[in-house]
Amino acid sequence: MWVEQEIRQQPKVTARLIHEEWEEARRIVEAARRFQPALAVLAARGSSDNAARYGQYLLGAFAGLPAALATPSLFTFYQRPPRLDRAWVIGISQSGRSPDIVEVVQEARRQGGWTLAITNEPASPLASAAHAVLLLRAGEERAVAATKTYTAQLIALALLAAAWTGDAAMREDLVQLPEAIARALSTEEAAREAAAFWWRAVHGVVIGRGFNYATAFEVALKLKELTYIVAEPYSSADFLHGPIALVEPGFPVFLIAPGPTFRSETESLAGLLREREAHLTLCSEDRTLLALADVGIPLPPVPEWLSPVVAVIPGQWFAVSLARLKGLDPDQPRGLRKITETR
């Protein structure tokens, strides 16, 4: 099965990227710094857009840049693009072939913005359009559902953050990461246990916050693509502003909560969900938190800023296991092709 093979390739793919593209990431950051951007704009679709969401937090936290996710229809349909002459515009696309993303990058360059493509395809229109390219070097991705190119995109963004700060400890964190990714592959069994509880579910929510807001989006997307469960992503704060009304006994919640920052918030959310008798799956390296869940998926501990790369892996296994339990073929999602061309 391709998707399973590609999930297992992630330690190797990320290690290669961290070693081979570090110097390029440094050169890109030097050029970006010379440009003195007032903001960053990230343009992407699908899984790449989930990676962009991680980029929004990384660039804010480590480069001090306010970062926006692009609104491609202002460029393509309304033909009223905003002013991007002070923006560092980053297009992210595995294939480099999404016309709307290419258009955002082309327009930004026309206006005098500084543009970067993050892609797996050096010969793609996106790579040609941008001032600089950071290659994912993930090898061909054959499964329709992105896994190794998603984690590679996270790493590409993390390389930029580490290069921006120049902090040697961050670089070292990155070098250590593939080992933790390899350990995270062993969450397969716990993820299968969680899937056994979800196999009759027709919907559910996936919650993550801060750096792992992106992880919630990506796990929810994998569930929709592979298992046809209507899984909606939330930050825990947004979830409390309305959607908490959804929770009734047995309502399935997948909560992604690595790192110390949201520890006490996670604890009170888990308590609230238990009160309402939700079915709670929780991913964390913290044993006390894990004990609050119906199914706890232990994560290997990593620095919180890199935790999305590790925390998505049980979510990938979870979606694949659940697809199998439901008798679906994870390599053949209904009605999807590898490359979706939207305007």
Add this chain to the structure above:
Amino acid sequence: MWVEQEIRQQPKVTARLIHEEWEEARRIVEAARRFQPALAVLAARGSSDNAARYGQYLLGAFAGLPAALATPSLFTFYQRPPRLDRAWVIGISQSGRSPDIVEVVQEARRQGGWTLAITNEPASPLASAAHAVLLLRAGEERAVAATKTYTAQLIALALLAAAWTGDAAMREDLVQLPEAIARALSTEEAAREAAAFWWRAVHGVVIGRGFNYATAFEVALKLKELTYIVAEPYSSADFLHGPIALVEPGFPVFLIAPGPTFRSETESLAGLLREREAHLTLCSEDRTLLALADVGIPLPPVPEWLSPVVAVIPGQWFAVSLARLKGLDPDQPRGLRKITETR
């Protein structure tokens, strides 16, 4: 029933706002222009965050400003706020009391950014924190689910867009709008018809694009708050990048498609959904499009940039009707309070 009364107040509330706050909106825009922002940052939660999404498109299209939705946890939890000294930061909150939103505005002001509060409460912490205040003047909102304060927030943002361009035609469009809002109230019956098809549904999707991406989020939120249906919002482009896999015969889709810009895209999406035998409810002023749906909800024609104010109304009725059909009290959503204080 409060929520029903408040839905019916919308023509009056929006007319008052358009007349009484136009001069204030002009003064605010003058001050904002003097500041020469490189970008806008919109900070909000819940329904207000959906209004912010409309603001993101308005400010991009009419003020040429790249606009980001804020990432409050960078301010509150990580204490790594991005640089906002070149940003026009707009906090939106009905109550003006969401601590995380207040914190984003305070930090932006500390850094030298220019800040605006859009709120219904002149004496709130948010109003005190910002350089300027645009008041919603919506009267007390007693229902937990926001309706009239949501449309008032849209109008507040539209006033800013019209003031920024100085285009008299846009101002005139606004003056005419409350009449169209009054006509949109008569969608109640068609919305009830759609609700009859959804009453057994446990989940579904709500689709809108461009200016009406915000409407999709708001209608989905109303459904979750009032009917406990897991309703996920999408842009039609993002929907094709994965979640289209969800659609099987009978799958309920609520498609919001006013205005000419996405006409042909809507037509092909409706065709695709019919092929897969989805159950399609469609809101538009275009009769040909309406004929493609299982239930067509005709909208009064308005300029597309203002269509979100009108297009949300059948969505409000739809959520209220569906709640009633399910024997739920729309004024008492399970486990929600009017003011949610998150960090």
